[in-house]
Amino acid sequence: MRKYLIISLILIVLAGYFGGVEAKPIRTFYVDASNGNDSNNGTTPESAWKSIEKVNALQFDIKKDKIVRGEKYTNSFFKPGDAILFKCEEKWKEQLYILSSGTKDNPVTFGTYGSGSKPIISGAECFTSACGVNADWEKIKDNIYRLKTENDVGVVTEDGLSLIFVSWEPKKNNLVKMEQGSSLFDYEKKLLYLWTTKGDSPDAHRIEGGVRKNAIRPLNSEYFIVKDVEITHTSECGIKTENIKHAVFDNLDIHTCGGLWSKGGAFYHGNGITITYDSEDVVIQNSRIHDVYDSAVSPQAFWKKGLTIKDIIIKNNEMYNAPHSVVEITNWADNSRMSNILVENNKIYNGGKGFSSKHQWNKPSGGPGILITIGKDRKSTIENILIKNNEIFDCTLEGVAVGPNSGPVEIINNNIHDNKGAGVIVFDDKKPTITRAIIEKNRITDNGDDILTGGYAAAAEKENMTARNGDLDFKKQLKKYIK
Helix, strand or coil: CCHHHHHHHHHHHHHHHHCCCCCCCCEEEEECCCCCCCCCCCCCHHHCECCHHHHHHHHCCCCCCCCCCCCCCCCCCCCCCEEEEEECCCEECCCEEECCCCCCCCCEEEEEECCCCCCEEECEEECCHHHCCCCCCEEEECCEEEEECCCCCCCEEECCEECEEECCCCCCCHHHHCCCCEEEEECCCCEEEEECCCCCCHHHCCEEEECCCEEEEEECCEEEEEECCEEEEECCEEEEEECCEEEEEECCEEEEECCCEECCCCEECCCCEEEECCEEEEEEECCEEEEECCCCEEEEECCCCCCEEEEEEEECCEEEEECCCCEEEEECCCCCEEEEEEEECCEEEEECCCCCCCCCCCCCCCCCCEEEEECCCCCCEEEEEEEECCEEECCCCCCEEECCCECCEEEECCEEECCCCEEEEEEECCCCCCCEEEEECCEEECCCEEEEEEECCEEEEECCEEECCCCCCHHHHHCCCCC
């Protein structure tokens, strides 16, 4: 039996835990931003709680409870089988923590009730009179205005549309990069600079910026479901997880995220969903994730040593407008292992495009549809990756890029077309290497090239249909990934 079939069967078993019919909730609690009251008991729609703060407080006491990284948190009020439901058509400008665990048969569910559009969890703050805020905007140069803020600001929107994100570089005159329809945030002085799309005062518009780092923050939890919500205007990630197991993220709409500067790492945050630290058995499905600073979905190991991320499913999603890479599977941590990751039946496009693409700080320069690579530590690995039945198109670099210490990576039966780079690139710049890919039964058309391999990487090609691709120089393409 082929290895990629073995991987698929393992992951399909995992998906069956939560992908089918859910268990009937044992207890149900309701949250209503307009008509709720945190003094209620929350057990009926008529006695709903009001705030996410209430939900957080029932899970942990920030002043008393200790959360130890890597240890399952057990003090939550919510128990296996509980459902915490947010009312449709409502909006919260808060951050939801998840420190509640269920069991295989009785997961904890964070979902919705009522009819209408998805409830929104937003990280936004409004900075103009259009939303009742008396902000002191100062015109400083031509059409550029500035505002002193209390919080760091990420992505900025004008009347709901993202402005061009101008990256801030220490000790440089960053204002020269600004143009009509752009924003810049000075992290040293906490100054937000704005040049509106019409060149007029920001107060003529609804200006919102991402100030809360994440909308949903699962920590040290297992057997839980998050579904049917919209997430927007976060400065770091829409959802950022740490040390989770047996989790499903289903039918989410995540957009307009990122742009927070990391002083310690010298990079900008900005993924729709980040799965990190020691995490396993995570499903991301049936969601629409787009218009982020960095990547739409990213299982990635970073910051710590000796991490393990395994058994991740990314399926049936639409993901686009991600300037770094649309799906980023990366291992930046030392002596760490990532394995058994399935990317299947997704629509992946516009890698390298979006609000931060013009001044993208993070590398690579441009955006592949799927990026798989490690950092500097060659003891770290990415193993057993299956990329299957996806449509990948309109990216500014390759459709799929496979980098050092990654393999086996199996790229099977995908439709990869109209990317400026090659359909697939496989590379490794140093020995010893384990980088290897199987590229089979793909339709690869109208790209800058069909398949590029070189360096110390190994790739096996079989039964691919290629047509109308260009002819790129491997070494020139490699420089866009490895300096």
